[in-house]
Amino acid sequence: MSNTVIEFNNVGKQYILGTIGTGTLSQDLNRWWANIRGKEDPYLKIGETNDRTQKGDSRFVWALRNINFKVEQGDVVGIVGKNGAGKSTLLKILSRVTSPTTGDIKIKGRIASLLEVGTGFHPEMTGRENIFMNGSIMGMTKAEIRSKFDEIVDFAGVAKYVDTPVKRYSSGMMVRLGFAIAAHLEPEILVVDEVLAVGDAEFQKKAIGKMQDVSRGQGRTVLFVSHNMAAVKSLCKTGIVLQNGMTVFSGNIDDTLKFYLNETPETNEGKIIDAIKHKKTTIEFKRILINNTEKRNSTITSDQKVLSLHIEGHTQEEIKTDVMLVLKSKDGTPLATLAEGHYKGLIQTIPAGDFVIQKDIYLPEFLSNGQLYCDLKMHHPMVEWQLQAPNCCILDCEGHQEGYGSAINQHQFGFMGLNCKNS
Amino acid sequence: MAKEWDIIITNRNKLLSIDLQEVWHYRDLLAMYVKRDIITFYKQTILGPLWFIIQPLFTTIMFMFVFGGIAGISTDGIPQAVFYLAGLVCWNYFQDCLSKCSDTFNANQAIFGKVYFPRLVVPLSIVISNLIKMAIQFILFLVVYIYYFASGVYFHINATILLVPILIIMLGCLGLGFGMIISSMTTKYRDLRFLITFGVQLWMYATPVIYPLSVMKETYPKYIWVLVANPLTAILETFKYAFTGVGEFNWFYLSYSIVFTIIILLFGIIIFNRVQRNFMDVI
Numbered sequence: 001m002s003n004t005v006i007e008f009n010n011v012g013k014q015y016i017l018g019t020i021g022t023g024t025l026s027q028d029l030n031r032w033w034a035n036i037r038g039k040e041d042p043y044l045k046i047g048e049t050n051d052r053t054q055k056g057d058s059r060f061v062w063a064l065r066n067i068n069f070k071v072e073q074g075d076v077v078g079i080v081g082k083n084g085a086g087k088s089t090l091l092k093i094l095s096r097v098t099s100p101t102t103g104d105i106k107i108k109g110r111i112a113s114l115l116e117v118g119t120g121f122h123p124e125m126t127g128r129e130n131i132f133m134n135g136s137i138m139g140m141t142k143a144e145i146r147s148k149f150d151e152i153v154d155f156a157g158v159a160k161y162v163d164t165p166v167k168r169y170s171s172g173m174m175v176r177l178g179f180a181i182a183a184h185l186e187p188e189i190l191v192v193d194e195v196l197a198v199g200d201a202e203f204q205k206k207a208i209g210k211m212q213d214v215s216r217g218q219g220r221t222v223l224f225v226s227h228n229m230a231a232v233k234s235l236c237k238t239g240i241v242l243q244n245g246m247t248v249f250s251g252n253i254d255d256t257l258k259f260y261l262n263e264t265p266e267t268n269e270g271k272i273i274d275a276i277k278h279k280k281t282t283i284e285f286k287r288i289l290i291n292n293t294e295k296r297n298s299t300i301t302s303d304q305k306v307l308s309l310h311i312e313g314h315t316q317e318e319i320k321t322d323v324m325l326v327l328k329s330k331d332g333t334p335l336a337t338l339a340e341g342h343y344k345g346l347i348q349t350i351p352a353g354d355f356v357i358q359k360d361i362y363l364p365e366f367l368s369n370g371q372l373y374c375d376l377k378m379h380h381p382m383v384e385w386q387l388q389a390p391n392c393c394i395l396d397c398e399g400h401q402e403g404y405g406s407a408i409n410q411h412q413f414g415f416m417g418l419n420c421k422n423s
Numbered sequence: 424m425a426k427e428w429d430i431i432i433t434n435r436n437k438l439l440s441i442d443l444q445e446v447w448h449y450r451d452l453l454a455m456y457v458k459r460d461i462i463t464f465y466k467q468t469i470l471g472p473l474w475f476i477i478q479p480l481f482t483t484i485m486f487m488f489v490f491g492g493i494a495g496i497s498t499d500g501i502p503q504a505v506f507y508l509a510g511l512v513c514w515n516y517f518q519d520c521l522s523k524c525s526d527t528f529n530a531n532q533a534i535f536g537k538v539y540f541p542r543l544v545v546p547l548s549i550v551i552s553n554l555i556k557m558a559i560q561f562i563l564f565l566v567v568y569i570y571y572f573a574s575g576v577y578f579h580i581n582a583t584i585l586l587v588p589i590l591i592i593m594l595g596c597l598g599l600g601f602g603m604i605i606s607s608m609t610t611k612y613r614d615l616r617f618l619i620t621f622g623v624q625l626w627m628y629a630t631p632v633i634y635p636l637s638v639m640k641e642t643y644p645k646y647i648w649v650l651v652a653n654p655l656t657a658i659l660e661t662f663k664y665a666f667t668g669v670g671e672f673n674w675f676y677l678s679y680s681i682v683f684t685i686i687i688l689l690f691g692i693i694i695f696n697r698v699q700r701n702f703m704d705v706i
Contacts, residue, residue, distance in 0.1 A: 133459060
């Protein structure tokens, strides 16, 4: 028998666009009049899907619509989606900050939410007073907090500052303290919204480890919202993809992330071949595949060893060529390049007619988490360019991660991790 | 397996679904809030809680000069200090409760927007923490009262003094009730916030704080209904009567005030409860 702890039934949330001005009084009266006559709320019928890029006709918009899912006890659910997909609204409703317009949510057990750290911290009060204050806001009794007090201070690493007003704390210390309190609450359900982004790497790891303990060791349920795919992947078992306020996918975490990453062609759509900016007129390119796909977005999974490059085409005359693939960071800094012509002096000769170039590039063992932008080039050094396709595709690297580790971030630690011999 | 849900979140709830049990569960939070209000009041001050006393003391002295001295308004034979202080202690408590409660949603939107707890805890904590402030001011009143008593002024103390705790509770409940109603309405229509600042000022003059009811009856018998309709009139008059035996004590007026208080309080809780579920979307 399954043990459902959270159940969403047809949950929807409607918002009014624009400002709330004097017009609301007449709307209120309208609503009230409809209610008196026993009719449906006139404003609930209108509404359209929440696509913020399209200008809509209606002043009312569904931030969430028809959300239906169940969460079992001990599940760690990752909720992913683009900005504005409704993730935070969902968590707000779940933590009872605002109520749904339609539907209902049933919850078993105590729920603690960490929508923003330092919630309810009073700047004038000391760390100690705030631990008690914050703990009781989250529904703990004084005795419970007292028994956990040392653990909280220890976890947050603020022992020195515990009798200093929190207005003197650094933002990192606030986050640590806030998270420490929530993590030691022992709620049956913990709701976490993109809060860990603020702490340093060490603390992030500690926090993720703590959340793993909470779910694995103590069988509690965690709902986790993040844009950090590596964190979601390492922490969650199941996932939900939200898009324009609707659940478009739910399932185990690997499938969820695969679905989500393929669904977010944020900048590049179409095929790699469409990104060619310059080519020699006597050459025709038929297919270009990077990472086994013609699409301009793909994922390098955590355990992937090889990045494949496949070019099919036709040349009217013999060419000498060196195929180059430059991997860059998002801001355009080159990180690594395949250029055998340079360092090996290896120039390939392709006779006239159809050709196929297939290269399997060895990826570094400890690739970091982040996006790699690719420039694809073919040239005969000092003679001619045969192909130039800058930014032809984006590779989402999950980053290498094994055991209890978590992948390093590209923006923090660079492109790859180093190996060493321990003795 | 029978499912027992602990929490059900829906759009609809009954008119009177006030979960007092939940408020009781959060009593530690209530205590923390009271503590916070008091601690933060005198953080980084030198005089600390003394400020609770300084304010009514100096206001009383000002009243003695302006209303007692210059305007020459009668105090029904009671020493001016005792008369004004009695009125001020009561009025201050009501006013603090009212103005602070009426700002509940506005002042706490940061917390309310992030975490759930019974919102009723906040206005309740305001009433309680102000009660402590009130108690300190009440002691000041007693000191002044005993000083005059010892120096030979005769006060006709009577059994009505037993009503004083009830009067104080009524003041708190009235402030709470009105405050919650105003707070709930200001989330959407902010006009009331401007009204409250000067409305409270006007209200004080429509309450026998600086003059006794008897003076009003002599001077403006036509408008006496304004004072009678004001639920605070009976409370303040009874309070003064209890300690000095001067003033008007009337069971009918007092009963009216009690009924009025109960209705306002219930109405306040209901409207507050309705608004708190969605106020984040409109504030």
